[in-house]
Amino acid sequence: MMRVFVTGATGYIGSAVVSELINGGHTVIGLSRSDKGAAELKKAGAEVHHGSLDDLDSLRSGAANADGVIHLAFIHDFSNFAHSLATDLLAIKTIGEVLEGSGKPFITTAHANGAASDNEVLALAKRGVRTAIVSLAPSVHGAGDKGFVPELIKIAREKGVSAYIGDGSNRWPAIHRLDAAQLYRLALEKAPAGSQLDGVGDEGVPFRSIASVIGQFLNVPVESISHEEANDHFGFLGTIAALDIPRSSEATQKLLGWQPIHLGLIDDLEQGHYFSS
Ligand SMILES: NC(=O)c1ccc[n+]([C@@H]2O[C@H](COP(=O)([O-])OP(=O)(O)OC[C@H]3O[C@@H](n4cnc5c(N)ncnc54)[C@H](OP(=O)(O)O)[C@@H]3O)[C@@H](O)[C@H]2O)c1
DSSP states (O other): OOEEEEETTTSHHHHHHHHHHHHTTOEEEEEESSHHHHHHHHHHTOEEEEOOTTOHHHHHHHHHTOSEEEEOOOOOOGGGHHHHHHHHHHHHHHHHHHHTTSOOEEEEEOOTTOHHHHHHHHHHHTTTOEEEEEEEOSEEESTTOOSHHHHHHHHHHHHTOEEEETTSOOEEEEEEHHHHHHHHHHHHHHOOTTEEEEEOSEEEEEHHHHHHHHHHHHTOOEEEEOHHHHHHHHGGGHHHHTOOOOOOOHHHHHHHTOOOOSOOHHHHHHTSGGGOO
């Protein structure tokens, strides 16, 4: 059993990872930058390490006192994404320096345009750190989701239409938050150094199916729009809503003996909890 330093431990995915680790017999030391976060961590049964991504000494001491690190903290400020990525890279370098030569596990989270962070993590694998990068599906769904799907619901409510682009056959991969949490625990316990892991449960959900459930629950029409209309309708999600990005986690499942067991995205939406507010 390990003492695991978790950054982002207070977040949507991090809090599920904390519970998964504790239920698996590990001790969690969660990074928190607020009293509220610290109280949540204590309630979940974790120890609290006060600090932040901007306080590199707090990252050094957190990593130094742990048997392994899971890095999930990220500044979700899309108006200054370059700063978010630079902060992520610096955090990874700082933690990596502490872990070099130790053979300890260091599990990180991939981001769009985050190649510099991923390259650093892969290089650390050659310097005696048992690194693994988890590449999560763009939709990590479940109770408390604040990502793309709630945004689609908000847009459909505002516009009075649940739209898809073209024939809506373009596919989005997805993963349940609790399956993602188990993947992080298994990666910590047994991923070989330099692993690149696919955090995907549903390999590709047709966008039209997502739009249909949203339309059904909001009681608004489900309609096709053209690519030209997408940005006007979906705003910043226009490009993302058009993507066809099926992904498979078969190799990751085989490597770690991991199997996503929780509801898929459509079944989760059909539970209705996304529409209660
Ligand atoms: N949710 C998704 O659908 C999804 C999909 C793909 C990838 N991801 C990635 O998965 C990871 C976790 O996502 P999430 O949904 O759990 O995010 P989240 O709910 O927004 O949580 C972000 C975490 O980062 C912490 N954090 C933010 N800025 C920080 C700072 N300056 N110093 C220290 N901690 C800071 C937050 O702490 P506070 O509690 O103090 O704010 C929180 O614990 C992120 O890397 C995210 O980009 C998420």
